[in-house]
Amino acid sequence: MATEAVQALFERCDHVHLDLYDGAEHQEGGEAELMVPYLTESRSIQKMMGRQLFVLDDMMQLLERLESTDQLLNEPCPPNPGNEAHRRWKALKSEYKEGVQEVETLISTLQDRMDKLHHKRNRLTHLVTALEKKKDLSLQMGKALQTAHNALRVCEGQLAQLRAETDASLDRLADGQHLREALQGCVEETQGVMQCRLLSVGSSELCVELRPHSCGSSSSSGQLEPLRLTVTWSPDDHFHLQVYQGTAGLLEESIKGHLSHLSAALLEVMQCYISQREMLTEIQALHSRFAIDWRPGQRLLVFLKTASRVCNLGVEEGYPSKGTATLISVRRDGELVDNAVLQPPQKTPSLTEWLEFLSSSPYI
Template sequence: MTETGGAVALNTEVYSFTCVCVCVCVCVCVSEGGARGRWKALKAETRSGMEETESLLRSLQDRVQHVQQRRDRVAALLQLLHIKRQHQDQLAVSLLKAQKALQSCDRQLEQLRAESEAALHQLVSWRRLRDLLQEHATATQEVMQIQLISVDQSELLLEIRPRLPSQPSANELRPPRLAVSWRHDDRFTLQVGEELAGQVEGCGSGRRDVLSAALLDVLQSYTGQAALLAEIHSLRASFAIDWRPAQRLLLYLKSAALVCHLQVEHGYPASGSVRLSSVLRDGRTVDTEGLKPRKAELSLTDWLVFLCSCPLI
């Protein structure tokens, strides 16, 4: 009994131990199965969290990139605004300069208008003076035998045409010319042409009211010498002569080596006379004691005919 009971007890203990082991194993297995499930759940949760985190990171990166793009656009707009502000400042400076230039132009325009008005008044005055001078010149031409050639604002060009019925050859002479210039102080300057050089006063000046007297003096001086000039003009066709009015000297070239000098006194031919002053041959003085014309008083024409036919020279 005892052995059987012991065996039974031993078997019972073994069975109990086996049951305990089985239970422990079952518990361990059950515990391992729960942990694995929780680990899988945690792993799935972690993976989901990582995916969500990655999604959030991508979204955050997109937002950062979007913000960066907006920042770049704002920076570009600020730079453009700065450039426009600088350009606006330059435009303001240019506008100020343009306003100053416009004001200067306005002042110059006012000055030019004033000068234009003054010039217009002066032009009207000159036109009145021109008309008055033209009337004066026309009247002078009729009375004093002076013809008006041209007229402008400051000068008259006149031509002397004296009537010399007793000296028809004088009409063949080239009419001498006079220039009358006007100054701003209403004074004139009278200047003779080359035809009258050395024969009348070269130029004169005075107030406008003495112009007629000055022209009359020139006309009378020229008329008094018209006979002499007409005679010299006719002699040029037959003799090689050169008239020097300043010295009142007539040079007769009888040949290339022989030159005769004839001195013409003032008033000739009415009151003055002509005399032989010298004869030069090759630049040397020739003795003229043997030259005795038949007449005591000879005209220019008589002297030239005598010298041309004289065998002594």
């Protein structure tokens, strides 16, 4: 038995395994290409030394348990503890590999889940971004809709205002049309009495011609020429009467008032025109014989005998029945001429007698 134990001990301590590694040649070389084999072989030697130390430890434990040398020779050889440890190491290694594989599987599964989670997170982020954009778009559309509603209300208000203004304009137009028709009818009705002739009618204006009762067709026969005037009216039922001088010789003037006083204004103008009938008839007749210019505002008659000889005659109010015509000044080549010797043979000469005398006088 002792022989078998010693033989088993020597099997564990094989002389091949007990040889120490001599690394002198590697230390002397020092080349870089020898370092990798050196380190690999050193690791193998260290593993082998670990095994030898393990066997030595088993031997020491065995010797410590022996009380005598006979016990070493008589007791059976104990089982090789290295085989059990090796099996346990194999089992642990296999368990470790399984654990590593399980961990790797779990890591792979976790990685897949993390990838899916990241994908879902990115998708959720995109959805949140799209939702925020839609929210902003919804707010903008809401503001635009509110603006459109406000604009619609403003347009409705403006439309109502325009409708009211249109109705008011139509009412004013209808009133103006009625007023125009009434005024035209009034003028036509008074044509026989006042001898009015309607020349033109507009939307707010008409032009008439006033003829005195004794007015004929020719001014050369001592008859007055017709007087033209324009009447305009406003929506507030007021008129503006404008009298034009023309060849009639009446002073231009403007008369304003309510439309109800228009007939009275026309009658007043006609009476003023007729009251100066004799003077105006004479002046109108002189226009065809002499180069004269009648200025009713100054009551001055300018006679141009020639281009360089000008005579000014003054006409008093009430001429010819209550006033006279007098020679005021005579200019020849721009210089005043003494008019003391210029006197017609008549005591109170008329405008016609004055012009006939001046046109034939050698002193001018």
